Amino acid sequence: MSPPPFEVVVADHGPTVLRICRAIVGAHDAEDVWSEIFLAALAAYPRLEPDSNVRGWLATISHRKAIDQIRKSNRGPLPVKRLPEAPGRWGEPAPRDDDLWDAVASLPTKQRGAVLYHYVAGLPYAEVGQLLDSSEAAARQAAADGMRALRSTVTRETS
Amino acid sequence: MTFERDILTRMNQHDDESVESMARLHARLVEAASSEDLLDVAYRILDTPVGSLLLAATTVGVVRIAFDAQGHDAVLDDLARRVRPRVLRAPSRLDPAARQLDEYFSGRRHSFELPLDLQLAHGFRRLVLGRLADLDYGSTASYAAVAVALGNPKVVRAVGTACATNPVPVVVPCHRVVRSDGSAGGYVGGVEAKRALLALETANRP
Numbered sequence: 001m002s003p004p005p006f007e008v009v010v011a012d013h014g015p016t017v018l019r020i021c022r023a024i025v026g027a028h029d030a031e032d033v034w035s036e037i038f039l040a041a042l043a044a045y046p047r048l049e050p051d052s053n054v055r056g057w058l059a060t061i062s063h064r065k066a067i068d069q070i071r072k073s074n075r076g077p078l079p080v081k082r083l084p085e086a087p088g089r090w091g092e093p094a095p096r097d098d099d100l101w102d103a104v105a106s107l108p109t110k111q112r113g114a115v116l117y118h119y120v121a122g123l124p125y126a127e128v129g130q131l132l133d134s135s136e137a138a139a140r141q142a143a144a145d146g147m148r149a150l151r152s153t154v155t156r157e158t159s
Numbered sequence: 160m161t162f163e164r165d166i167l168t169r170m171n172q173h174d175d176e177s178v179e180s181m182a183r184l185h186a187r188l189v190e191a192a193s194s195e196d197l198l199d200v201a202y203r204i205l206d207t208p209v210g211s212l213l214l215a216a217t218t219v220g221v222v223r224i225a226f227d228a229q230g231h232d233a234v235l236d237d238l239a240r241r242v243r244p245r246v247l248r249a250p251s252r253l254d255p256a257a258r259q260l261d262e263y264f265s266g267r268r269h270s271f272e273l274p275l276d277l278q279l280a281h282g283f284r285r286l287v288l289g290r291l292a293d294l295d296y297g298s299t300a301s302y303a304a305v306a307v308a309l310g311n312p313k314v315v316r317a318v319g320t321a322c323a324t325n326p327v328p329v330v331v332p333c334h335r336v337v338r339s340d341g342s343a344g345g346y347v348g349g350v351e352a353k354r355a356l357l358a359l360e361t362a363n364r365p
Binding site for chain 1: 162166169171177180181183184185187188191192195197199200235236238240243245247248
């Protein structure tokens with residue numbers, strides 16, 4: 001199968017990428033990062049092999065651009081592996097009156113990435129592991145930990 | 160597990176804000192793509208008396224016009240495969256084409272002045288399309304007559320194929336080619352559309 005028109009890629013994946021951008025870099029920078037992601041994807045699109053996994057390819061570009069943005073808005077460049085595994089929020093709070101997105105944004109980096117890339121982007125754990133520079137098992141564990149943390153945070157806030 | 164399902168639903172739902180954001184982001188992407196020369200194929204949909212037409216253009220010119228009957232999604236897939244996959248809905252590149260088609264359908268325009276990109280028509284078919292430009296508004300010619308005009312009466316079937324695969328119908332007026340018995344014959348946009356175009360031109364003939 002040859003790649004679909006890029007318009008289809010934007011329609012199919014644009015909203016998901018925007019949600020992930022908001023959760024990772026904050027609402028303030030999300031649209032700038034989204035624009036960088038899709039412009040970079042558009043530039044590279046003709047070189048994408050037929051039968052490629054568009055979702056995974058786009059997730060890789062998104063992850064890279066989000067990391068770039070985090071580096072820009074933080075003190076200095078830090079490799080992702082050494083970002084503090086402590087709760088932290090990038091940029092401004094989630095844009096909507098949604099406790100959930102605040103909670104997602106507050107997750108430790110790995111857990112947040114695992115939850116977003118698996119549950120929102122829909123990637124299998126093997127690919128999530130690659131994106132996060134860890135193993136499939138570690139990605140699965142991080143997603144499970146993340147969901148557990150969300151459960152306690154969101155339940156506490158709503159009760 | 161209902162809690163997990165609830166979270167997943169909440170994380171994946173579209174809200175009004177994201178719909179608005181997507182419209183804004185799409186426009187921004189189109190603008191950036193144009194200025195960085197990454198917009199290989201721009202398209203828009205135009206409502207006309209013969210249904211909605213898909214108009215597509217490269218940087219060279221109009222590359223494709225398609226009727227509803229051809230399936231717009233299938234045509235976009237075809238453009239991605241045969242031209243370039245960098246296809247985006249970007250109306251402004253098609254403004255001149257849309258304006259001239261509007262004038263044509265209101266009977267005020269009798270010929271088009273648009274740059275064309277005929278890369279989707281090859282060899283003999285392209286030659287036929289070039290010949291069709293000679294057919295005047297409101298006139299018709301038979302497939303056989305076009306074959307004769309091309310210097311070879313035997314290519315009448317090939318003329319029919321060239322018309323049936325015309326990538327830019329209406330603007331290249333293959334609808335003016337009819338059967339020798341005067342009946343309309345087939346059309347890439349369906350025979351009803353062909354009759355409608357011929358009737359429009361007859362009514363507005365100078």
